[in-house]
Amino acid sequence: MRFDGVGRRYGLRGPWVLREVALALPAGALVRITGTNGTGKSTLLRLIAGIDAPTEGRITGRPRRTAYVPERFPAALPLTARGYLVHLGRVQGLGREEAAAAAGEWLERFGAGAFAGTPLAELSKGTSQKVAVAQALLAGPDLLVLDEAWTGLDTGARRELDRAVRERVAAGGTVVFVDHDPRRLAGEAGTAFTVEAGRVRPGPRWEAGVRPRVRIVVSGGAGLPDGLPGSPAYEPVYETAYEAGPGHGSETGPDGAMAVTVDAAHSDGLLRALLEASWHIHELRTEGARV
Numbered sequence: 001m002r003f004d005g006v007g008r009r010y011g012l013r014g015p016w017v018l019r020e021v022a023l024a025l026p027a028g029a030l031v032r033i034t035g036t037n038g039t040g041k042s043t044l045l046r047l048i049a050g051i052d053a054p055t056e057g058r059i060t061g062r063p064r065r066t067a068y069v070p071e072r073f074p075a076a077l078p079l080t081a082r083g084y085l086v087h088l089g090r091v092q093g094l095g096r097e098e099a100a101a102a103a104g105e106w107l108e109r110f111g112a113g114a115f116a117g118t119p120l121a122e123l124s125k126g127t128s129q130k131v132a133v134a135q136a137l138l139a140g141p142d143l144l145v146l147d148e149a150w151t152g153l154d155t156g157a158r159r160e161l162d163r164a165v166r167e168r169v170a171a172g173g174t175v176v177f178v179d180h181d182p183r184r185l186a187g188e189a190g191t192a193f194t195v196e197a198g199r200v201r202p203g204p205r206w207e208a209g210v211r212p213r214v215r216i217v218v219s220g221g222a223g224l225p226d227g228l229p230g231s232p233a234y235e236p237v238y239e240t241a242y243e244a245g246p247g248h249g250s251e252t253g254p255d256g257a258m259a260v261t262v263d264a265a266h267s268d269g270l271l272r273a274l275l276e277a278s279w280h281i282h283e284l285r286t287e288g289a290r291v
Contacts, residue, residue, distance in 0.1 A: 035195035063142035
């Protein structure tokens with residue numbers, strides 16, 4: 001699958017979300033997409049999945065059987081979980097019995113078998129997400145696109161989705177994913193791309209000796225968060241730059257604002273923690289640092 005000079009904007013005069021995208025997605029590959037919030041990752045995934053059409057450029061070679069798990073699942077549909085999956089299976093080319101069997105199998109695998117007869121509107125957020133993931137796996141897609149699909153799943157379901165991704169790749173499919181947890185399928189992706197300022201480039205940059213970092217300028221918060229959510233491998237980011245090491249830490253500007261820097265892989269967690277602590281975000285910028 002190839003992107004040649006692809007750009008995307010919403011509306012005739014809207015700002016460009018992505019521009020001049022040129023990339024190739026190999027068959028039978030696990031592909032990770034990285035980038036900070038608001039850079040266009042979800043738009044890129046929608047283009048890959050065929051949900052959106054490019055405003056300019058060409059996309060060629062998309063597999064016939066493509067499945068997509070959006071960041072937000074439209075759960076308020078007048079169907080039960082099983083009924084929805086059987087319907088989607090039929091749309092994807094399965095016979096009714098085959099679709100029903102696949103629906104039951106995937107609901108069981110994700111620990112949601114007991115909710116097969118429950119209307120979608122009555123499902124919890126976590127169970128709705130299991131249904132969203134199951135619908136994408138029903139027909140064994142050649143291209144599977146996952147936009148933060150692990151979010152909202154319990155530990156067992158996250159592990160099951162990891163296994164399902166590996167199965168798809170082993171069967172010759174391509175899986176493209178975004179996930180806020182840098183440990184997700186760590187070291188398994190054969191290809192990676194980073195979205196930055198509306199451009200897509202090969203990544204991650206630290207493979208070439210450059211580690212991308214994110215600088216966030218904030219002010220007005222009532223104290224800094226106690227710590228970052230997620231991996232205990234996070235380095236400290238709230239000490240002064242001198243204590244934490246050059247390029248990794250925080251420094252107070254003359255106007256009282258604070259600039260906090262962190263590895264790009266951890267930027268989503270840092271940004272979320274700052275917003276939850278009522279800090280006002282003045283600037284969000286990706287930088288490169290030699291390592």
